[in-house]
Amino acid sequence: MKDQDIINLLNTVKSGELSVEDAYTQLKDLTYKELGYAKIDNHRERRVGYPEVIYCAGKTPNQIKGIVEYMLSKNCNILGTRADRAAYDAVKEVCPQAEYNELARTITVKVKDAELTNSYIAIVSAGTSDLPVVEEAAVTAEIFGNRVEKVIDVGVAGIHRLFNKLEIIQGAKVVIVVAGMEGALASVVGGLVDKPIIAVPTSVGYGANFGGLSALLCMLNSCASGVSVVNIDNGFGAGYLASMINKL
Incomplete structure (x- = not known):
C-alpha cells in the first residue's frame, strides 16, 4: 500500500463510504502479514520503491503458492526467482495469468502495467x-x-x-x-x-x-x-x- 492508497482509504472513512472497522481490517497488515511459514513485507514498496520479490529456491510449491495468493490481494506485480516448473504449476492454480520464463527460472504476474522508462x-x-x-x-x-x-x-x-x-x-x-x-x-x-x-x-x-x-x-x-x-x-x-x- 503506497502513501496515496492510505490517503484515499482515510478519505473514504471521512466521507462515510467506509467504516472504521473495515479500514482497520485493511490497515492491520500494513507492515507485514504473518503466514506461519513466511512474513510478507507489505511495507517494502513504501520503504524502497519495489515490492518484495519471492526467492523460490528452498520453498515448497505450496508455500510459494500461498505467498503469491496473498500478494495478489495487494494489487502489486509479482516476481519469483529461481523457480522450477513445480512451483509454477502450483502458482497457476491460484493465478492462471502467471507467466514462466524457463530459461530465467522466473515466475511473473503483471497485475498492472508499469510505466516504462524513456532511458x-x-x-x-x-x-x-x-x-x-x-x-x-x-x-x-x-x-x-x-x-x-x-x-x-x-x-x-x-x-x-x-x-x-x-x-x-x-x-x-x-x-x-x-x-x-x-x-x-x-x-x-x-x-x-x-x-x-x-x-x-x-x-x-x-x-x-x-x-x-x-x-x-x-x-x-x-x-x-x-x-x-x-x-x-x-x-x-x-x-x-x-x-x-x-x-x-
Missing part, C-alpha cells in the same frame, strides 16, 4: 551459455518498468561482434555485463562507455573457472573505472540495481 538498460553477454543469467536480469528489470536492450554473444573471443553493437550499448543509461570463463568482457566494455557498469560473473567455464570464482575475481580486479560487481550468477541483483540507477 534503457543494456544487458551484454559474453556467450550464449550466459543467457539464463541475462534473462533473469532482463525479467527483473522489465517487471520494474524498465526498457531493456539485449546484446548477446559478443565475448572477447570474437571482439569484433561487440564493436558492431557499440552504439546500442553506449546509448544505455546503465549497462549490465554478464560473462563467465575469465570474465574479461566487463573490463573491455568499461573502457568503451561513459555509463555505470554492473558486472555479473557466471559459473560458465571449465574446471579452473571454479564455478564462477575466476570470473568474479577478474571483474573485482578490473582496471576499468566505473565497474561494480554482483554475486556469481546473480542476474536478479544486477537487474534490480540497474533499475534503481535507470530511474534516478
